Amino acid sequence: MSSRRSRQSSSSRISDDQITDLVSKLRQHLPEIRDRRRSDKVPASKVLQETCNHIKNLHQEVDNLSERLSQLLSTIDPDSPEAAIIRSLI
Amino acid sequence: MLVSFFSSFSSGAAAAVRAGDEIAELLWQNGPVVMQSQRSVKKSEPSGCDGYQLSAIQSQTQHQHQHQHQHQQQQQQQQQQQQQEREQEQQQQHLFMQEDEMASWLHYPLNDASFVADFCSDLLYPPPCANVNVAATAARASPVVAELRQQPPPKPPTPMAPPRRFENFGHFSRLNRPRVDESGPSNSSRAGNESTVVDSSGTPAVGPRSRVSEALHCDVSRGTVDGGAAALATSSADGGGREMGTCELTVTSSPGASSACAEPLPPRKSSSTPPPPAEDRKRKGIEIDPDADPDADECHSEDVELESADTKKPARGSTSSKRSRAAEVHNLSERRRRDRINEKMKALQELIPHCNKSDKASMLDEAIEYLKSLQMQVQMMSMGCGVVPMMFPGVHQYVPHMGMGIGMAMGMDMGMNRPILPFPNILSGSALPTPAAGAHLGPRFPMPTFHMPHVRAPDPSRISPTIQSNPLLSSLALQSQNQARVPNFIDPYQQYFGLRHMQLPLQQNQTPSGSSKPSTSKVGENLEKPPSG
Numbered sequence A: 001m002s003s004r005r006s007r008q009s010s011s012s013r014i015s016d017d018q019i020t021d022l023v024s025k026l027r028q029h030l031p032e033i034r035d036r037r038r039s040d041k042v043p044a045s046k047v048l049q050e051t052c053n054h055i056k057n058l059h060q061e062v063d064n065l066s067e068r069l070s071q072l073l074s075t076i077d078p079d080s081p082e083a084a085i086i087r088s089l090i
Numbered sequence B: 001m002l003v004s005f006f007s008s009f010s011s012g013a014a015a016a017v018r019a020g021d022e023i024a025e026l027l028w029q030n031g032p033v034v035m036q037s038q039r040s041v042k043k044s045e046p047s048g049c050d051g052y053q054l055s056a057i058q059s060q061t062q063h064q065h066q067h068q069h070q071h072q073q074q075q076q077q078q079q080q081q082q083q084q085e086r087e088q089e090q091q092q093q094h095l096f097m098q099e100d101e102m103a104s105w106l107h108y109p110l111n112d113a114s115f116v117a118d119f120c121s122d123l124l125y126p127p128p129c130a131n132v133n134v135a136a137t138a139a140r141a142s143p144v145v146a147e148l149r150q151q152p153p154p155k156p157p158t159p160m161a162p163p164r165r166f167e168n169f170g171h172f173s174r175l176n177r178p179r180v181d182e183s184g185p186s187n188s189s190r191a192g193n194e195s196t197v198v199d200s201s202g203t204p205a206v207g208p209r210s211r212v213s214e215a216l217h218c219d220v221s222r223g224t225v226d227g228g229a230a231a232l233a234t235s236s237a238d239g240g241g242r243e244m245g246t247c248e249l250t251v252t253s254s255p256g257a258s259s260a261c262a263e264p265l266p267p268r269k270s271s272s273t274p275p276p277p278a279e280d281r282k283r284k285g286i287e288i289d290p291d292a293d294p295d296a297d298e299c300h301s302e303d304v305e306l307e308s309a310d311t312k313k314p315a316r317g318s319t320s321s322k323r324s325r326a327a328e329v330h331n332l333s334e335r336r337r338r339d340r341i342n343e344k345m346k347a348l349q350e351l352i353p354h355c356n357k358s359d360k361a362s363m364l365d366e367a368i369e370y371l372k373s374l375q376m377q378v379q380m381m382s383m384g385c386g387v388v389p390m391m392f393p394g395v396h397q398y399v400p401h402m403g404m405g406i407g408m409a410m411g412m413d414m415g416m417n418r419p420i421l422p423f424p425n426i427l428s429g430s431a432l433p434t435p436a437a438g439a440h441l442g443p444r445f446p447m448p449t450f451h452m453p454h455v456r457a458p459d460p461s462r463i464s465p466t467i468q469s470n471p472l473l474s475s476l477a478l479q480s481q482n483q484a485r486v487p488n489f490i491d492p493y494q495q496y497f498g499l500r501h502m503q504l505p506l507q508q509n510q511t512p513s514g515s516s517k518p519s520t521s522k523v524g525e526n527l528e529k530p531p532s533g
Helices: A002-008 A016-028 A044-075 A081-089 B002-019 B021-039 B045-062 B064-083 B086-111 B113-124 B127-150 B157-165 B169-186 B190-201 B203-216 B221-237 B241-253 B257-262 B265-272 B277-291 B294-315 B319-351 B360-391 B399-411 B422-431 B439-444 B446-455 B458-469 B471-496 B504-509 B516-532
Strands: none
Touching: A016 A044, A016 B360, A044 B319, A044 B360, B319 B360
């Protein structure tokens, strides 16, 4: 089976079932397609695309929050515990 | 007077030739405009002359003798058609020009057999370019088609018959070689050259070109358009020399996009030539996929579908070939799907930091973990934004958020790169009412206050000012106070961490002052254990 599959795609040395399983696991974390009725029919490429988009969104959110936190940090007393918390977050 | 007209042409052509190829290009750009306008029956004699000169220049650039010979032939034919109106004469002139052009650069493919195998794949590979090429060629071919129509009836059906024979590009390229060779030299007439071109280009271009031909409203010209496109593709496929020059000249006639397409043709052609002819049409879409954009991919897929649909039905009569075709289509669609998935995996891999896994499964695992950690991080940071306002006394409504965030922070994977690592230390400190062990626990003092206000409103107002002023002193002061509050302090935790409340009550029995440190770590461990376990 591996030889047959390797012929099609040399990069995948694992079974498609594994990929499907991981894709379904990934789907659980994606709020966009988590509630789809035909959850078993969501194509893997779509899931991967959604994952990429989600990660990009999260990156953006993290950047925004970091900026906001640093702004907050500048407004408060640097010695305060809150500042320490915020610094740990950034 | 027509004779003088022609002679002026020839003299003008000669002058233009001496002037250089740039003029030829400029004139050439006028040429197709004129030819396109021919369909709309425009009288543009000067431009027609220019085009004619260009064709003369072109041929001279490539194949002087042939062109002159044909030129003379054209002159004779034009003289014969003196009775017709001026427009028709112009049309025919342009028709002849087209034939010259096609014949001139047709001969090169004939002489050089390597093109023949290539232009079938060339036709297909850049569909967006091909459309432009075809459009440009079709513009030129339409007058030729008109000429074809004038010819005896068997001619038009002839181009259609060979396409059926050559379903595969490779087939027709191999089969056409002798045919083209035969018909080329043997055909001295314009129509003969065109039919040759039509035959050689035949089937492969039928599919995608059908759209263009429809746009041109020339069904009969389908073969001709194909021939023109094939010849153009062939000439463009050839990487060097005069053919390229011709191709460039012809390409500039089109809106300029096709010239851009001409370049990509040779490299892709070389890579795509080997594949089995049966899959050529479909493979073009596949092979282009990794290279081209998604847009090009869609265009390609459309072309593939159109082409395969068009060529499949009329071409294949036997069921076995249909089945094999279906299997091929299936394989191709499967391959395309896999390619898309691989593409997305690569993109995902780039997003995930420190991902050096080549294995798909492990990469997906890492992606899942990274996604989880990112979500957690965002949650924590959004909660951290709520921490700042807590410096004000009485602002205890944030405590629940804080508690939850802390609980989740404790529970999450400590391996996170960024800001999470220091957090557990603070959190563990917060779990303890009095980190009286030392000053290093000072920064953590306020943490308990965040929790306490949740239970008792007056506490933070009392404690926070003390803490802010002198953490050490306040820690000592808090010790006694916190002893009483330990149960209260623990309660909010139990609230938030359902699993962990089992361990937390253990802390109540310990003396905060004496066992602050071990309990701190203990609480931290307890809080961390369940998630990791």
